[in-house]
Amino acid sequence: MTRITNVSLRRILDSRGNPTVEADVLTESGGFGRAAAPSGASTGEFEAIELPAEESIAKARERAVPRLEGLFAGDQRSVDAALRAADGTDDFSAIGANSAVAISMAAAKAGADVLGAPLYQHLGGAFRGENFPVPLGNVVGGGEHAKEATHIQEFLAAPVGAPSVSEAVFANAAVHAAVADVLDQRGVPAAKGDEGAWAPPISDAEAFEVVEEAVDRVEEEVGFEIRFGLDVAAAELYDDDREAYVYGDETRSTDEQIEYVAGLVEEYDLAYVEDPLDENDYGAFAELTDRVGDRTLICGDDLFVTNVDRLREGIDAGAANSILIKPNQIGTLSDAFDAVELATRNGMESVISHRSGETEDTTIAHLAVATDAAYIKTGTVGGERTAKLNELVRIADDAV
Ligand SMILES: C=C(OP(=O)(O)O)C(=O)O
Numbered sequence: 001m002t003r004i005t006n007v008s009l010r011r012i013l014d015s016r017g018n019p020t021v022e023a024d025v026l027t028e029s030g031g032f033g034r035a036a037a038p039s040g041a042s043t044g045e046f047e048a049i050e051l052p053a054e055e056s057i058a059k060a061r062e063r064a065v066p067r068l069e070g071l072f073a074g075d076q077r078s079v080d081a082a083l084r085a086a087d088g089t090d091d092f093s094a095i096g097a098n099s100a101v102a103i104s105m106a107a108a109k110a111g112a113d114v115l116g117a118p119l120y121q122h123l124g125g126a127f128r129g130e131n132f133p134v135p136l137g138n139v140v141g142g143g144e145h146a147k148e149a150t151h152i153q154e155f156l157a158a159p160v161g162a163p164s165v166s167e168a169v170f171a172n173a174a175v176h177a178a179v180a181d182v183l184d185q186r187g188v189p190a191a192k193g194d195e196g197a198w199a200p201p202i203s204d205a206e207a208f209e210v211v212e213e214a215v216d217r218v219e220e221e222v223g224f225e226i227r228f229g230l231d232v233a234a235a236e237l238y239d240d241d242r243e244a245y246v247y248g249d250e251t252r253s254t255d256e257q258i259e260y261v262a263g264l265v266e267e268y269d270l271a272y273v274e275d276p277l278d279e280n281d282y283g284a285f286a287e288l289t290d291r292v293g294d295r296t297l298i299c300g301d302d303l304f305v306t307n308v309d310r311l312r313e314g315i316d317a318g319a320a321n322s323i324l325i326k327p328n329q330i331g332t333l334s335d336a337f338d339a340v341e342l343a344t345r346n347g348m349e350s351v352i353s354h355r356s357g358e359t360e361d362t363t364i365a366h367l368a369v370a371t372d373a374a375y376i377k378t379g380t381v382g383g384e385r386t387a388k389l390n391e392l393v394r395i396a397d398d399a400v
């Protein structure tokens with residue numbers, strides 16, 4: 001292993017056209033790693049703090065960079081501990097989780113480069129790379145990702161029977177195309193939301209029909225099982241004052257929301273349901289998990305925010321059977337790995353995820369393989385989404 005000689009930070013564009021942080025890490029032997037921070041729109045209340053890119057860069061240059069130079073690239077725990085020490089807060093509000101995560105991921109890549117190993121192997125160990133995650137492909141969406149579209153944030157194709165990563169990736173693209181055909185037949189115009197999913201001005205009920213039809217068509221074409229799932233992003237729908245989930249003119253009490261989602265799982269045989277309830281309601285999550293957790297994944301995103309303390313609370317409450325892992329929600333790869341480990345030890349699945357604001361960075365593809373994750377959520381089309389999917393195909397092809 002060689003020491004880090006230089007960390008540089010710059011402002012680059014993300015997929016929404018907003019500024020984000022890119023980090024380069026260089027080592028004395030010429031090892032190099034580059035990574036960029038993604039950014040959420042439907043962010044959880046308990047996420048680590050993203051600062052404006054310029055401010056985060058200035059603070060990280062001043063406080064973190066001097067501590068990193070001289071550390072061993074590839075000793076990820078030390079790099080991430082130095083980032084935490086430089087920040088000094090629990091939520092990275094001093095230097096920004098955007099700079100922290102960009103540096104953490106860039107250091108991991110520099111470490112892999114020094115070792116001459118693919119990133120997934122450096123992060124996961126010599127025997128990783130045998131199992132591949134099923135890609136969850138966002139094909140219809142609304143919520144915070146597209147105005148005047150569905151209330152449910154994401155309808156996700158889940159090609160659970162695909163014999164290979166490549167076939168799964170292409171199946172999701174085919175479902176995305178089939179959704180366009182079904183919408184066209186119904187005379188529904190559709191723009192795309194932040195993640196490249198179709199954002200039609202239709203009710204959630206009609207979106208279920210459209211996605212089911214598209215999935216069935218593609219399933220017949222490809223000859224393997226494709227199911228679908230949801231990210232309800234229910235924290236965005238929950239109104240604290242009214243103590244109800246608000247779907248336009250309709251509202252649902254917590255009991256009605258549990259009933260509604262359990263009914264959807266039953267009716268559509270959903271493979272996956274993310275954030276079906278508010279991020280503060282461990283009890284309601286537990287009730288739903290108790291009812292349908294034997295037949296679907298109930299996943300906590302805004303609920304857990306990749307945070308081991310929140311995950312521990314959730315485990316005690318029986319609040320979900322899977323966790324969404326977004327490294328920028330917590331700030332470092334070490335913290336993200338700790339969350340995966342805690343979940344695994346407690347029989348929960350991990351789902352590695354992109355954000356709605358993304359870059360061409362492919363770290364999450366490696367992270368998903370390194371952690372043996374059940375699923376990866378990357379979107380379906382659009383360069384910043386296909387960057388991850390194509391990297392997954394390359395990893396499976398041993399071509400990274
Ligand atoms: C990817 C998501 O959206 P965002 O990045 O806006 O939080 C999500 O909620 O899972």
Ligand SMILES: [Mg+2]
Pocket residue numbers: 231233274275301302
């Ligand atoms: Mg989510």
